[in-house]
Amino acid sequence: MPATPAHETEPRVVLSARGLRREFAGFVAVNNVDLDVHHGKIHALIGPNGAGKTTVFNLLTKFLPPTNGRIELLGRDITYTSPAKVARLGLVRSFQISAIFPYLTVLDNVRVALQRPNGLGVQFWRSLSALDRLTPRAEELLETVGLENARDSLAGDLSYGRKRVLEIATTLALDPKVLLLDEPMAGMGQEDVGTVSNIIRSVARDRAVLMVEHNLTVVADLCDWITVLQRGEILAAGDYATVSSDERVKIAYMGTEHE
Numbered sequence: 001m002p003a004t005p006a007h008e009t010e011p012r013v014v015l016s017a018r019g020l021r022r023e024f025a026g027f028v029a030v031n032n033v034d035l036d037v038h039h040g041k042i043h044a045l046i047g048p049n050g051a052g053k054t055t056v057f058n059l060l061t062k063f064l065p066p067t068n069g070r071i072e073l074l075g076r077d078i079t080y081t082s083p084a085k086v087a088r089l090g091l092v093r094s095f096q097i098s099a100i101f102p103y104l105t106v107l108d109n110v111r112v113a114l115q116r117p118n119g120l121g122v123q124f125w126r127s128l129s130a131l132d133r134l135t136p137r138a139e140e141l142l143e144t145v146g147l148e149n150a151r152d153s154l155a156g157d158l159s160y161g162r163k164r165v166l167e168i169a170t171t172l173a174l175d176p177k178v179l180l181l182d183e184p185m186a187g188m189g190q191e192d193v194g195t196v197s198n199i200i201r202s203v204a205r206d207r208a209v210l211m212v213e214h215n216l217t218v219v220a221d222l223c224d225w226i227t228v229l230q231r232g233e234i235l236a237a238g239d240y241a242t243v244s245s246d247e248r249v250k251i252a253y254m255g256t257e258h259e
């Protein structure tokens, strides 16, 4: 029997960056960053404060143009594509549509998200009743994140952790192929961290997730691949066992807070 070709067994690269560089008035914030994000995998971007994580996110989502380098999404060059277009193509960052409307119900927050064409604007002129046809999909998304019992609560009344979970549901409304999460566990208690970890694990089954996360316990538990940045450059990359035993990573983290 012929061997299965490698491209059929290896996870598909859905987002890739090569030689990414970004300068701010001569200061090099990101330099020579290569990144491959795979379908079905959770990829963490970690590094000490000021390492360049946010800048890399801004470059990937096109909020900033790179000084140099190339970015591909699903095999398509998006280096100079607008943020709205890359969102439509399937690369969505959580905060892009994460504004929660506190005086709308949980269900209506998701229905409003579902009618956004690209995650960047809201058509307030549409009445909520016109969104009725979106209810079944909105209910499905609430089930995905475990908020089905809160569907009629005002979003503003949710606990902090559940508001962040609602943000994830509104992000999933765009059906992203690649989901970028910026510190999804920030400010959460242990119980919420567990809940959100399970949600991320489940949504990553049929998409790619790239997340910036400071909580190394979460990274160890959740992420398949870790890229460590330091002073804008890649210090190490690999699974948790590989990067956590890397002497350069240990030194980079020395004196910084481990959670």
Ligand SMILES: Nc1ncnc2c1ncn2[C@@H]1O[C@H](COP(=O)(O)OP(=O)(O)OP(=O)(O)O)[C@@H](O)[C@H]1O
Pocket (backbone or CB within 6 Å): 024, 027, 028, 029, 047, 048, 049, 050, 051, 052, 053, 054, 055, 056
């Ligand atoms: N718009 C800007 N103008 C000038 N310098 C900037 C700008 N944005 C970021 N920088 C600098 O680039 C470097 C990387 O910053 P960045 O915010 O990407 O790091 P980070 O890893 O996300 O840090 P943190 O973990 O503290 O959020 C820092 O030295 C920062 O001061």
